[in-house]
Amino acid sequence: MKLTEVLEITGATCVAGEHLDTVEVNHAFASDLMSDVLAMSRPDTLLITGLTTPQTIRTAQMLDLPAILVVRGKDVPQDVADLARTTGIVLLATHEIMYVASGKLYARGLSG
Amino acid sequence: MTVHDVIESLGADVAVEGDTTRLVTSGYACDLLSEVIAKAAPGSVWATIQTHVNVIAVAAMVGISIVIVCEGRTCESDVVEHAAKEHLTILYSRDSAYTVSGKLYVLGLR
Amino acid sequence: MPLEQSVEALRYLGLFSNLDASSVMSTAVHALHPEDRVAAARILMREKSISGVPIVDADFRLVGLISVSKIIEALADGRLADSVDSVMTRDVISLHAHDTFETILSCFQRFKFGRFPVVEEDGRLVGMITDTDVLSAIIRSFYSVYVHDQRRTMTLGSFSALSKEFENSADFVYGISCTGLENAGEGSARLKAFLQTKGFGESVVRRASVCAYEAEINVCIHAGGKGSLRAIARNGEIIVRVEDEGPGIENIDLAMKEGWSTATDAIRELGFGAGMGLANIRRFSDHLVIISGKDKPTKVEMIFLADKE
Numbered sequence: 001m002k003l004t005e006v007l008e009i010t011g012a013t014c015v016a017g018e019h020l021d022t023v024e025v026n027h028a029f030a031s032d033l034m035s036d037v038l039a040m041s042r043p044d045t046l047l048i049t050g051l052t053t054p055q056t057i058r059t060a061q062m063l064d065l066p067a068i069l070v071v072r073g074k075d076v077p078q079d080v081a082d083l084a085r086t087t088g089i090v091l092l093a094t095h096e097i098m099y100v101a102s103g104k105l106y107a108r109g110l111s112g
Numbered sequence: 113m114t115v116h117d118v119i120e121s122l123g124a125d126v127a128v129e130g131d132t133t134r135l136v137t138s139g140y141a142c143d144l145l146s147e148v149i150a151k152a153a154p155g156s157v158w159a160t161i162q163t164h165v166n167v168i169a170v171a172a173m174v175g176i177s178i179v180i181v182c183e184g185r186t187c188e189s190d191v192v193e194h195a196a197k198e199h200l201t202i203l204y205s206r207d208s209a210y211t212v213s214g215k216l217y218v219l220g221l222r
Numbered sequence: 223m224p225l226e227q228s229v230e231a232l233r234y235l236g237l238f239s240n241l242d243a244s245s246v247m248s249t250a251v252h253a254l255h256p257e258d259r260v261a262a263a264r265i266l267m268r269e270k271s272i273s274g275v276p277i278v279d280a281d282f283r284l285v286g287l288i289s290v291s292k293i294i295e296a297l298a299d300g301r302l303a304d305s306v307d308s309v310m311t312r313d314v315i316s317l318h319a320h321d322t323f324e325t326i327l328s329c330f331q332r333f334k335f336g337r338f339p340v341v342e343e344d345g346r347l348v349g350m351i352t353d354t355d356v357l358s359a360i361i362r363s364f365y366s367v368y369v370h371d372q373r374r375t376m377t378l379g380s381f382s383a384l385s386k387e388f389e390n391s392a393d394f395v396y397g398i399s400c401t402g403l404e405n406a407g408e409g410s411a412r413l414k415a416f417l418q419t420k421g422f423g424e425s426v427v428r429r430a431s432v433c434a435y436e437a438e439i440n441v442c443i444h445a446g447g448k449g450s451l452r453a454i455a456r457n458g459e460i461i462v463r464v465e466d467e468g469p470g471i472e473n474i475d476l477a478m479k480e481g482w483s484t485a486t487d488a489i490r491e492l493g494f495g496a497g498m499g500l501a502n503i504r505r506f507s508d509h510l511v512i513i514s515g516k517d518k519p520t521k522v523e524m525i526f527l528a529d530k531e
């Protein structure tokens with residue numbers, strides 16, 4: 001699924017990154033605990049999380065994840081957005097809660 | 113949808129069963145307890161990978177109807193006992209919180 | 223295998239690098255003063271089932287030691303009412319609180335006594351070490367070392383717990399210094415960038431980075447944020463070592479258990495504390511050694527093999 005579709009399905013806005021139509025994810029994973037995310041080893045995964053610390057970006061960076069979808073309408077601090085930009089990770093943000101964002105994406109065929 | 117329906121349709125393992133006729137109103141996926149306290153609605157199904165005993169306290173406080181512990185994790189027996197006292201249902205699922213949310217959403221729990 | 227050889231093997235594994243006399247000794251020590259009577263020493267030995275009593279002056283400085291054989295002599299000579307001073311051994315072989323485990327062992331081997339007093343720099347008695355204390359220290363050290371290896375064919379002869387190479391050189395060095403979590407993970411990010419320049423495959427770099435990150439975060443949330451992250455990347459393998467300055471892990475087997483964590487709720491709100499970090503490290507590394515202990519530094523060393531892919 002292209003990130004442009006993720007944007008449209010979840011009503012998200014793009015906080016950092018560009019050319020969303022060129023970035024593709026094949027899976028999604030939702031968690032607020034970083035070690036839980038780190039246990040997964042699939043690079044082509046969209047990380048869905050309510051955590052907006054620099055460690056969210058670091059976690060994605062370690063795993064080579066292309067994009068993060070921040071849920072629950074969390075404000076993304078400037079330094080976190082900057083870190084996403086410098087590490088080349090696309091950062092999206094939506095007001096939907098994790099359950100609904102996950103449900104909508106799953107319903108549209110993005111597998112776990 | 114009732115607690116019973118969720119158990120049936122997810123095919124998850126039942127760790128402890130509370131009131132199965134209880135109505136399930138919405139879903140909430142989250143691993144941050146403060147967030148659940150602040151935002152989850154009473155009657156929600158709560159999907160998490162947390163297995164800490166505080167999960168039960170929070171679930172009872174909010175009025176969660178089912179806790180689904182994801183990714184094949186299980187709770188220590190004292191946590192299960194605690195849940196039984198609170199008449200809470202705990203399910204164990206092999207799926208991730210994303211997939212559990214997806215399946216319930218598709219089943220119509222919006 | 224004779225005891226000496228077993229101890230040699232264990233020493234080779236680096237199992238005792240964290241043990242010094244102060245961590246081996248027992249501190250529940252009974253001592254007498256020179257003016258006390260020999261009879262008092264005899265009663266003490268019998269009641270506490272000990273085979274030697276250290277003698278200290280008013281400032282608790284070690285001045286002598288009275289052993290069972292001295293008591294037997296005094297008994298034969300009818301001198302139980304005399305002062306301890308008159309029968310005690312004065313040139314006592316003692317250990318210093320900071321003596322290494324090696325020193326302790328060689329002391330037992332050379333002098334054939336069953337117990338050694340342990341003193342501070344100023345001569346104050348702080349504990350006693352018996353052969354039982356040594357044995358229990360050896361047993362305890364098994365709880366403070368964790369070795370995981372998928373290449374289980376290695377034998378003692380070709381393997382030591384920690385790589386010696388770090389003593390001479392490392393290809394990558396990062397000083398971890400972090401208050402709270404703000405820059406936690408930066409070292410691992412740099413390590414990842416460094417490994418990518420070294421021509422390693424994507425997947426081994428990912429495994430090494432994830433594990434380094436888990437270990438670095440642990441230093442920040444469990445060990446006060448001060449430590450080091452070093453790596454050697456040569457000959458198709460990546461060795462990563464993360465060290466801190468304590469407070470250490472008391473029971474590593476427990477800490478390895480998925481879901482076991484001492485993290486506070488505040489840490490869980492920051493996205494950590496699921497108790498999965500060490501389990502992840504075990505899953506993603508090809509070889510793992512952790513050496514720690516209560517009030518000790520923690521050393522985590524992981525090896526990643528490039529040809530595994």
Ligand SMILES: Nc1ncnc2c1ncn2[C@@H]1O[C@H](COP(=O)(O)OP(=O)(O)OP(=O)(O)O)[C@@H](O)[C@H]1O
Nearest residue numbers: 035440444445477483484494495496497498499500
């Ligand atoms: N460097 C360290 N110093 C002291 N204690 C540590 C250190 N690393 C781990 N521990 C102890 O081991 C436990 C388990 O560590 P582990 O990394 O598996 O989980 P965690 O850090 O608590 O949570 P998570 O890694 O999921 O965020 C910790 O809770 C802590 O008690």
Ligand SMILES: [Mg+2]
Nearest residue numbers: 436440499500
């Ligand atoms: Mg950890």
